[in-house]
Amino acid sequence: MATTSSGRSSGGAAQAPQRPVSATTTAYRFAKERLLDGRFPAGQLLSENEIARDLGISRTPVREAFLLLEAEGLLELYPRRGALVTPISPTESDDLLEARLLTEGHCAASVTAPDPSLDLALAEAIEAQEEAVGGGDVESHIFTVADRDFHRAIVAAHGNEIITRQYDALRDRQQRISALATARSRERIVQFIAEHREIASALAAGEGARARELIEEHLRLAHELARGARR
Amino acid sequence: MATTSSGRSSGGAAQAPQRPVSATTTAYRFAKERLLDGRFPAGQLLSENEIARDLGISRTPVREAFLLLEAEGLLELYPRRGALVTPISPTESDDLLEARLLTEGHCAASVTAPDPSLDLALAEAIEAQEEAVGGGDVESHIFTVADRDFHRAIVAAHGNEIITRQYDALRDRQQRISALATARSRERIVQFIAEHREIASALAAGEGARARELIEEHLRLAHELARGARR
DNA sequence: TGGCAGCCGCTTGCATGCCAGATGTTGTCC
């Protein structure tokens, strides 16, 4: 129950038996990281050859990674032409917001009694965010990761694996969009954290319905801010 | 807007420029079809070689198809061991029901005014089901396909591509489960069609909230029946 | 008879090579 992301997890290393990491996984992580943080910008054409060369592996595993990324909607493969970084559709951001509202709202609302392990996960995520802010680390990944963890914990606590998996895919896509635009002012971040606290305490009280409302507000606000920043 | 399924569509052929169909796609369709209809039963170990031989292609495209199917949750790849047809978890059926209730209910409820093109799609699906029943064709795919079309139309009409895509994945997984068990008595099918009619007319009247209730009832009933049949 | 070591055959992982489709370019002709 600890994988961060879908499929070939990149995070949550732990100290597994240290399998040498397959070349396919290497290529997958390499490309996905760049797709999500914007180093491979939407509309760019990628070539298997180039990435294979960069990584010192053959085209085969790169090709496999591309296939996976296409299935996730991050890449579009055009036969004998190349791999296009999926353009961000005008409605994508709205569509994602809707899907998140639906999913997170549902999962939050299903909380009707305190759940200590959820509370713990939320507390940890909040703490991580505060540390990031305290350290002036507003730009780093830390904040983003902790934000994901916070929201993911709510969904995961609901215990529906299928929904959780689909939710992870949503976050991946969203991360790519927000990489474009997120104007992270310190005040906003502080406010986000405050909202997280409120949400967490509603859940700790077993008040799922209230948590749902707070989450919806929170997500909408973030959405509006991002939209503003993108313009 | 006509693809039936996710990714490398298997249905909805239409008469595209008749691209020769890539070997990867061939392998993908071949395996997916068998995964969904139960000819590759849960727990079975598949081998790239065998399928490649059967299809008269090399292992490479088969391997790529397997990767895609793993991403869809239909297969689990174990390094150097083989591909295991994902076992059906005890909660999978419940999880799917919940996800469908959430998604379909949401999309249906969003209908607040009549939508002629939705009405048409629903009518067509209902008609196809009746034809199937009339022809005594209760066991055939026709009924299943039309059922999918009916429910999918409601989700697709909502216009959120991301949600629609995820919904398709849900249906794929569900099809695999119901292939196991669906006891199709004629009376039940007739009843299902009647319920479809009710849902369609609620939507035609722009009464999304009512349609939602009907859908929820409808799905729960089907779930219960399937559960009973599976025991 | 029970346990264990070594082997054999299975599997996939991945590199490589060949080929065909697609595109941009150049040279020619009007």
Place this chain on the structure above:
DNA sequence: GGACAACATCTGGCATGCAAGCGGCTGCCA
């Protein structure tokens, strides 16, 4: 000068080959 045809060169699609991990079988030994 503009249009078109042939070419050069890029791309990926897929077959093939080799190596290495893993499991089960066999045969030895206690």
